[in-house]
Amino acid sequence: MKKDEWLKLDNQLCFAVYACSKEITRLYRPLLDELGLTYTQYVTLLALWESDDVTVKDLGSRLYLDSGTLTPLLKRLEQMDLIRRVRDSKDERQVRICLTEQGAKLKEQAYDIPSQLFCQMGIEKEEAAEWREKLTALLHTIHQMKTEE
Numbered sequence: 529m530k531k532d533e534w535l536k537l538d539n540q541l542c543f544a545v546y547a548c549s550k551e552i553t554r555l556y557r558p559l560l561d562e563l564g565l566t567y568t569q570y571v572t573l574l575a576l577w578e579s580d581d582v583t584v585k586d587l588g589s590r591l592y593l594d595s596g597t598l599t600p601l602l603k604r605l606e607q608m609d610l611i612r613r614v615r616d617s618k619d620e621r622q623v624r625i626c627l628t629e630q631g632a633k634l635k636e637q638a639y640d641i642p643s644q645l646f647c648q649m650g651i652e653k654e655e656a657a658e659w660r661e662k663l664t665a666l667l668h669t670i671h672q673m674k675t676e677e
Contacts, residue, residue, distance in 0.1 A: 545663070555648050559641050563634060564608070568593075568601055570638070573610065576627050577635045583616070584623045592671075610634060 529539070537543055553567045560570050575590050576582070582590075588598045602625060605611045610631035616622035646656055 552645075552649070555645055556641070559644055563637055568597075569605060569610075570641075572601060572605065573627075573631065573634065573638070576611065576625065576631070577638075580632075581624055581626045584613075584625060587625055605631070 533539055556567050556570070560567060563570070565573070571591060572587070575587060579590075584595065584598060584602065587593075588595060591598070593601070602611065602613060606613055609628055612626045612628055614624050614626060616624050643653070646653055649656075651659075
C-alpha cells in the first residue's frame with residue numbers, strides 16, 4: 529500500500545471498529561428501550577448477571593470503564609432499583625455492587641436481545657461468535673501492551 533493510502537479514512541481499522549460499534553449500538557437502542565436501559569447500563573447488567581456482588585474496581589476493569597464514567601452509571605442503576613452499592617464490611621474503602629431482586633429478574637426479559645440483534649444484522653450466531661473472538665483477541669493484545677508500558 530502506498531504511503532498516502534495508509535491515511536485514507538476507509539483504510540483505518542480504528543474507524544471501521546468505531547463506526548461498526550456505533551451502528552451496532554444503534555441497533556440495540558429499540559431493544560433496550562423496551563427494558564428502559566441504555567447500552568452502557570445493559571452491558572453493566574450483563575457483567576453483573578454473570579458475576580454478582582463485585583467491587584466497583586473489578587466491575588470497572590471488566591467493562592473497561594474508569595470510575596468517573598462508572599460512578600454516575602451505577603448511581604442511575606441504583607435509582608432504578610436494579611443494583612445496590614454497599615460498603616465492603618471487611619474493607620470499607622471498597623464498594624460492592626449487588627443486583628437487587630428487580631435487577632436479577634430483568635435478565636429474563638433480556639434473553640432474546642442477542643438473537644434479535646443477530647437477526648437485524650443478518651448474521652448467524654456462529655459468525656457473530658467468530659467476529660467477537662477476533663475483536664476480543666485484538667482487545668486483549670492492546671490491553672496487554674498497555675499494561676506492559
